Amino acid sequence: MLTKRIKRLSPYVPGEQPQDRSYIKLNTNENPYPPTPLIEPFLKSFDIERLRLYPDPLFGTLRKAISKRYNIDISQVFVGNGSDEVLAFAFYAFFDSVRGNLIFPEFSYSFYPVYCDFYGIEYRKIPLTENFTIDINDYLVEESSCGVVFPNPNAPTGILLPLEKVTALMEHYPADRVVIIDEAYVDFGGESAISLIERFKNLLIIRTFSKSMSLAALRLGFAMGDEGLINALFAVKDSFNSYPADLIAQRIGEIAINDTAYYQAITQKIINNREFLSKALKDLGWHVLPSKANFIFAGKKGLKGEAIYKGLKEEGILVRHFNTEGIQNFVRITIGTDEEIKTLIASIQRLF
């Protein structure tokens, strides 16, 4: 009864959410701090009668708030149901294999190959350097590609590609093919490429409300780029699901995007905790990649990543392990609160 196209799917597997006991959840890059307290009075005074009407399919006020926040035009902003949906729409709109494979880093967000299988887009994974960094020269080789996508900072490594390298990539990459930079983690110390979207009409930046905004429960993501790219995303949305982000989510998104002071404060705490944890692990002889995200990628010589993951799980701490050749000796640890980090360090000292 199923179509042929469904048979090529190998669905994305998100981090586990076990219910058998309570865990310190350092496995899905959620924010350890609550979202802006301004959401509470909004929910308390929300007129539920409004729920009977469809939400604005153009996300007018939320897109306006985003455009103000990043000093761009509303025509350069698209909003969707989580950055995963925005990515899915973007793959449909911009990538096919007619002009070559889609290219992305070998170790990267594992949803990218899933989208490729979903749409039948051929892809090629580009190895990282031995330091796990992206070398833009590898993306500029003569062999043709239909587009580029990568997270910046990258996941699961946490390593940032500096803006000058991003600029150099854009300067040398064919102007008629789209480059997507997935800035899910950029607020934790990265430098955004937003300043480049006026200059490069083929650059699309994708963001999420799930990480730095602490709103993973709400499913809001957005894209920023030239109006031509944004219009194409709207055409895809209106051919798939015309009202993807609900009214309450849109309103809360607006409240969050406007409360920069609150978010700068919690982001700084996360950055401080990341540096504290990185130093503590290094002091214990661990190898920690230099992260600009809200997680670190770390391991210890002689220890398998799976053993770290399992040992910590027994202690009630969840971290993420990828059973993938080349990174199987690492674990990805989301930055939690001070207390969670201290508990983690104590467990690591005891176990390994």
Next chain:
Amino acid sequence: MLTKRIKRLSPYVPGEQPQDRSYIKLNTNENPYPPTPLIEPFLKSFDIERLRLYPDPLFGTLRKAISKRYNIDISQVFVGNGSDEVLAFAFYAFFDSVRGNLIFPEFSYSFYPVYCDFYGIEYRKIPLTENFTIDINDYLVEESSCGVVFPNPNAPTGILLPLEKVTALMEHYPADRVVIIDEAYVDFGGESAISLIERFKNLLIIRTFSKSMSLAALRLGFAMGDEGLINALFAVKDSFNSYPADLIAQRIGEIAINDTAYYQAITQKIINNREFLSKALKDLGWHVLPSKANFIFAGKKGLKGEAIYKGLKEEGILVRHFNTEGIQNFVRITIGTDEEIKTLIASIQRLF
């Protein structure tokens, strides 16, 4: 910069939402009554800290509530971001043109051909009878088809295909091809085909929270069918957007699905208003199709549908007109409150 596949899109156009003045909105089949008042205390006491964590990608408690409500197993329930997303996933999972065109009624939900274009599925529209009803024999002709989809009650006609006809269709349609019945409007007097899903493993029923549940702002839809079909929908979801329905929407959905008494009461009011409006228009010499939905499809000899639409819009009343050969002399009127209906009738008496 765009892919070839995006060039075949002709996006769905939802009913207009003009902002120039305040209108009586009888054009998008929204519910005129608010959703259950139990939502208000939920929102007032909601712990916003919970927003920092991802929602349950399996929609456990909401699917459980739906399965209890309809007396089926949780494995027979899928939830998505509006019934439009559920439909989009179902088209991907079940329809291709390898075994023939997808077939659906000529006058029907105008998103169906859009999904076909989105995925490259060929389709054939089956004419309605001269009374605008679906004749199931037209769907059982020898010519092969890869599947069937139709709304029941149909839109924009509002006409119900009785359960015995649905059963006869299922009995004669090939068991290895999927039939989707879109029951968006069934609560307004139709008889659901849920009782058939145990018997027909190829029957998928799709529902929405937007109409009878009065939650259009929230974007919740669901599907009911054999576990095999439901698992396929999950495989598509997990290859596209793994967390499509947000936590607040999931919780409100649960509250709504459990408050049957409240919803029966407002549904009965809408049914009463529908019958009142239908009779009033017939008394004025209008032709009104027999509706089991929360809208009617009506026209008057000698009047163009567009003239009715424009005349009413000037009066501050929005109804929907489809500029489509064969139905261009009708308008679709959503059933509003008693007061809205009386205002509408007064305008019609004055204008036409």
